[in-house]
Amino acid sequence: MRHNTNKIQWCPGCGDFLIHIALKQAITELKIPLHQLVVVTGIGCNSKMSQYMEGYGSETLHGRGIPFATGVKMANPELTVISVSGDGDSYGIGVGHLIHACRRNIPFVHITCDNQNYALTTGQASCTTPIGAKTKSTPEGNEIAPMHPVNLAEVAGCKFVRSVPDKDIKLMKETIMEAIKFNGFAHINIQQSCPSWKRW
Ligand SMILES: Cc1ncc(C[n+]2csc(CCOP(=O)(O)OP(=O)(O)O)c2C)c(N)n1
Numbered sequence: 001m002r003h004n005t006n007k008i009q010w011c012p013g014c015g016d017f018l019i020h021i022a023l024k025q026a027i028t029e030l031k032i033p034l035h036q037l038v039v040v041t042g043i044g045c046n047s048k049m050s051q052y053m054e055g056y057g058s059e060t061l062h063g064r065g066i067p068f069a070t071g072v073k074m075a076n077p078e079l080t081v082i083s084v085s086g087d088g089d090s091y092g093i094g095v096g097h098l099i100h101a102c103r104r105n106i107p108f109v110h111i112t113c114d115n116q117n118y119a120l121t122t123g124q125a126s127c128t129t130p131i132g133a134k135t136k137s138t139p140e141g142n143e144i145a146p147m148h149p150v151n152l153a154e155v156a157g158c159k160f161v162r163s164v165p166d167k168d169i170k171l172m173k174e175t176i177m178e179a180i181k182f183n184g185f186a187h188i189n190i191q192q193s194c195p196s197w198k199r200w
């Protein structure tokens with residue numbers, strides 16, 4: 001079990017700091033014992049979250065946090081399992097896992113830090129990048145319409161879906177607390193700022 005978290009290395013002004021605060025506050029307010037907490041992440045800037053939390057955790061593979069979290073919860077249903085990944089991870093390479101998690105309704109929380117780009121790999125367009133946005137991979141402006149992950153999760157059968165801005169720590173905290181208490185798969189899309197690459 002992790003007691004000493006790694007040094008935080010996100011860019012100044014990154015929304016991941018705010019999400020991290022909200023997540024820690026939610027866990028503290030719900031008095032979840034650290035030996036019963038597992039934070040699972042994929043790969044991306046956001047995915048350092050598992051290294052920056054006390055308790056148990058694992059930084060897994062890009063797009064594969066959800067199946068890992070599913071396995072943890074199935075092996076020990078007493079655990080509070082929270083999965084965190086980016087929009088590229090959750091809605092791109094890992095979207096099949098998200099759909100089946102919605103359908104299976106195994107009780108854990110999946111948070112997507114949606115900064116509308118592939119930040120760790122230096123700012124390429126993702127499937128939530130808006131039309132017209134200039135990124136490394138769309139220098140003339142993105143021409144492909146973004147997907148709507150909240151609608152997708154609902155259509156796939158998820159009974160708890162929310163989208164909240166990272167600027168509102170209280171709302172994020174309350175939403176995470178509600179999601180942890182929900183007896184089923186809960187998906188939270190967080191509209192995340194990324195001052196290094198998201199300039200739209
Ligand atoms: C299977 C696999 N494909 C590609 C990569 C390279 N890769 C690492 S992070 C990343 C994208 C990260 O974007 P996102 O999931 O949105 O998270 P962010 O960095 O924006 O928080 C990619 C493509 C990888 N690590 N593994």
Ligand code: SF4
Nearest residue numbers: 010011014045119194
């Ligand atoms: S690149 Fe963006 S998402 Fe990654 S740490 Fe920096 S501000 Fe945050």
